[in-house]
Amino acid sequence: xxxxxxxxxxxxxxxxxxxxxxxxxxxxxxxxxxxxxxxxxxxxxxxxxxxxxxxxxxxxxxxxxxxxxxxxxxxxxxxxxxxxxxxxxxxxxxxxxxxxxxxxxxxxxxxxxx
Amino acid sequence: xxxxxxxxxxxxxxxxxxxxxxxxxxxxxxxxxxxxxxxxxxxxxxxxxxxxxxxxxxxxxxxxxxxxxxxxxxxxxxxxxxxxxxxxxxxxxxxxxxxxxxxxxxxxxxxxxxxxx
Numbered sequence: 001x002x003x004x005x006x007x008x009x010x011x012x013x014x015x016x017x018x019x020x021x022x023x024x025x026x027x028x029x030x031x032x033x034x035x036x037x038x039x040x041x042x043x044x045x046x047x048x049x050x051x052x053x054x055x056x057x058x059x060x061x062x063x064x065x066x067x068x069x070x071x072x073x074x075x076x077x078x079x080x081x082x083x084x085x086x087x088x089x090x091x092x093x094x095x096x097x098x099x100x101x102x103x104x105x106x107x108x109x110x111x112x113x114x
Numbered sequence: 115x116x117x118x119x120x121x122x123x124x125x126x127x128x129x130x131x132x133x134x135x136x137x138x139x140x141x142x143x144x145x146x147x148x149x150x151x152x153x154x155x156x157x158x159x160x161x162x163x164x165x166x167x168x169x170x171x172x173x174x175x176x177x178x179x180x181x182x183x184x185x186x187x188x189x190x191x192x193x194x195x196x197x198x199x200x201x202x203x204x205x206x207x208x209x210x211x212x213x214x215x216x217x218x219x220x221x222x223x224x225x226x227x228x229x230x231x
Contacts, residue, residue: 044224045207045222047221091156104156
C-alpha cells in the first residue's frame with residue numbers, strides 16, 4: 001500500500017523567508033512519482049512540482065524546489081522568498097507506476113505574514 | 115474548454131435523494147479521475163477511467179456510488195440515496211496519457227461541494 005505523511009498541520013513564515021514543508025512516503029514500488037499541489041482558499045488544486053523516483057537531481061520550479069531524499073523516503077517542498085500569496089494548503093501526493101491514482105497526504109496549511 | 119469543468123459547483127440535497135455530478139475533462143484527455151475531499155483533508159481516490167473504460171473503482175465507498183463515462187469524454191458520478199456522511203467536495207481530474215507512468219500530471223477541476231441535509 002502507498003501512504004503519504006505530512007506531519008505539520010500548520011506552518012508560519014514571514015514574507016521573504018524560506019520555508020520547508022515536510023512529506024514522507026511509503027511504497028514498495030520502485031517506480032513512483034511525487035507531486036506537490038497548492039490549494040488556496042478558493043479551493044482549486046494547483047500543481048507545483050514533480051519528482052520521479054529515478055530522477056538524479058532534485059526538481060526545481062521557480063521558487064519551489066523539492067528536497068528528495070530517497071533513502072529516507074522524504075520529499076520536502078522548499079519555498080524560497082515566501083510571498084503573501086503563498087498562504088494556502090499544500091498537499092504532497094504520490095503515484096506509483098502500478099496504479100494511476102494519486103495518494104494524498106493530509107496537507108499543511110502555510111500562513112505567510114508581512 | 116481550457117480546463118476541467120465540473121457542474122454543479124454547489125449542490126444541496128436532502129438525505130435519501132439521488133445526485134449526479136458532472137465532469138467535463140480537458141479536451142483530448144484520455145484519463146479521468148474522481149476524488150472526494152473532506153474538509154481539512156487531502157483528496158481521496160474514488161475511481162478512474164481510461165477512455166470509456168472504468169479501470170479502477172476500488173475507492174468507491176459502497177454500492178450507492180457509481181460512475182460512468184460512456185463516450186470517453188464527459189463523466190458522471192452518481193450517488194444514490196444520499197446520506198449526511200456523503201457531504202464533501204467531489205473533485206474530478208484528467209490527464210493526457212493512459213499508460214502507466216509515474217509522471218502523469220493530473221489537472222483538477224474546481225470541484226462540486228455536496229451538502230446532504
